[in-house]
Amino acid sequence: MSADPPVISQEEQEQMLQTIEMFEVITQANPHDCQSLEILKDAFQRVGKMPDMLRVARQLADTYLHLGQCSSAMQEYEGILQHQPDNAEVMAALGEVQERLTQSGHTFPGANGLRANGTEANGAKPISLDFQTATAALDPAHLMTTSATLRLDGSGMRVPVLAPDIEVKLQDDGNEPLSRFLIQHRIVSEEIVSSALERVQKKNKELKPNSLGISLIDEICRRGSLNMDSLLSSVLDRSKFAYIPLEYYDVDRTIVRMLPESLTLGRLIVPFDILSRTVMIATANPFDGLGKQAVQQLLDYNVQWHLASPAAIARVLQETYRIGA
Numbered sequence: 650m651s652a653d654p655p656v657i658s659q660e661e662q663e664q665m666l667q668t669i670e671m672f673e674v675i676t677q678a679n680p681h682d683c684q685s686l687e688i689l690k691d692a693f694q695r696v697g698k699m700p701d702m703l704r705v706a707r708q709l710a711d712t713y714l715h716l717g718q719c720s721s722a723m724q725e726y727e728g729i730l731q732h733q734p735d736n737a738e739v740m741a742a743l744g745e746v747q748e749r750l751t752q753s754g755h756t757f758p759g760a761n762g763l764r765a766n767g768t769e770a771n772g773a774k775p776i777s778l779d780f781q782t783a784t785a786a787l788d789p790a791h792l793m794t795t796s797a798t799l800r801l802d803g804s805g806m807r808v809p810v811l812a813p814d815i816e817v818k819l820q821d822d823g824n825e826p827l828s829r830f831l832i833q834h835r836i837v838s839e840e841i842v843s844s845a846l847e848r849v850q851k852k853n854k855e856l857k858p859n860s861l862g863i864s865l866i867d868e869i870c871r872r873g874s875l876n877m878d879s880l881l882s883s884v885l886d887r888s889k890f891a892y893i894p895l896e897y898y899d900v901d902r903t904i905v906r907m908l909p910e911s912l913t914l915g916r917l918i919v920p921f922d923i924l925s926r927t928v929m930i931a932t933a934n935p936f937d938g939l940g941k942q943a944v945q946q947l948l949d950y951n952v953q954w955h956l957a958s959p960a961a962i963a964r965v966l967q968e969t970y971r972i973g974a
Contacts, residue, residue, distance in 0.1 A: 657695060667899060668692045668922060675893070676705075681712050683721075684891055684953055691925050703729055710742065719746050719753075822916060823937030824849060824865045830936060831869070836883045841873040853915075859972060862915045864933040864959035877958055885956065890935045893955035895921060895962060904928075905969040908947060914970065916940045917962045926950055931957035931965075 657665065672689040676682055686709040693702035710725030726743040730736060828846045831837045845868040852863045866884075870877050885892050900921045905913060907928070912918050917933040918940055928950040932940070935956050944952060966972070 662696055664901075664922075665692050665696045665924075668924060669696070671894075671898060675891075676708075680708070681716070682891060683709060683712055683716070686712065688924050688927065688929070688953070691927075695925070699732065703732055707739070710739075714742065714746060719749050722746050723750070821939045822853065822862075823934050823940065826936040826938070827865055827934050830888070831884075834883075834887050836880070836887070837869055837873060837875070841869060845869045845872050856915060859910065859970065860914065861963055861966060861972070862917050864917055864962075866933060867959040877960070881956065881958060884935075888935060891953070891955045893921070893929070893931050893957050895919070895931050895955075895957040895965060896960070898922070900965050900969075902969045905965060908944060910970070912940060912943055912947075914966055917959060917966070918944065919957070919962050919965050920948075921965065923950070927953050929953045929955060931955050931962055933957065933959040933962050 669689065669692045672685050672692065675685045676689055679685070686705055690702055690705040690709060693699075693705060706725050706729050710722045710729065713719075713722035713725060723743060723746045726739050726746060729739050730743065733739065824846055828842045831842050832839045845865060849863045849865045849868050856862060866877070866880060869875065870880055881892070884890070898921055900919070904920045904923060907920050908918065916937060918937070919931045920928050921931055922929045928948055930944065930952060932954060933956075934940075935954065941952075941954070
């Protein structure tokens with residue numbers, strides 16, 4: 650943790666305050682959402698609210714410890730002690746973490762024991778699992794890191810990595826894995842899901858330029874006369890994916906345009922905020938693995954994914970590209 654908050658413009662400060670307000674609500678609803686706590690902590694630091702930053706850092710450290718991620722918890726406790734070296738509670742918690750790491754075979758260099766061996770990826774937070782390949786072990790509480798050299802397997806991409814006119818085949822949109830998820834968890838009947846999937850795939854194949862893709866979740870709600878909020882809640886309960894109420898977010902159009910229209914309009918993927926080295930992205934389909942990989946190629950940021958309602962994503966895209974409903 651840096652001792653001095655970075656100097657930011659008035660506009661950036663207003664955006665940070667909006668981010669803080671939004672993620673305070675998110676972390677109150679889900680106090681174990683480490684991803685959102687990280688963002689909230691960084692936002693407080695950037696606007697110079699150090700007591701709040703330390704409060705959230707303590708909550709984050711305790712959460713990591715509760716989840717058994719001891720090396721991450723230790724990092725947070727150590728950061729707090731840099732600002733509050735006499736905090737007895739934090740020193741005691743740090744001692745508990747070090748004891749757990751020692752019992753599990755970790756060793757500490759030097760007498761102060763400020764770092765343990767075996768931290769994830771040289772001290773980096775663990776990378777989240779991809780929904781399309783690991784639906785049985787979902788853990789979206791962490792950042793999905795990006796790589797400028799990442800290349801997609803198979804024939805999903807038709808252009809070289811990082812080409813500005815990157816295109817993604819719509820038939821590989823992740824709707825089939827989403828369909829299986831909804832059926833296997835008995836969220837929606839197979840009959841409704843199958844008919845909705847057939848129509849969505851047909852319409853998206855015929856999608857014209859500068860047109861919004863059709864969301865499978867949206868189509869399922871229409872065909873089954875289902876409540877969107879209830880359906881999203883069921884997906885979130887079973888997947889533990891992060892959620893963003895994008896309809897209440899004031900999105901900067903320049904951030905949305907960081908990605909090409911084939912991803913934003915075609916796949917309903919919307920970058921909606923940037924905080925430090927992390928870009929936050931809303932998606933209408935958390936199982937769109939190919940779309941996620943394409944985003945990782947194009948953005949030199951850590952990427953944090955959130956599920957949002959298709960209607961909220963559509964509104965942002967319509968305002969950004971000035972297209973009709």
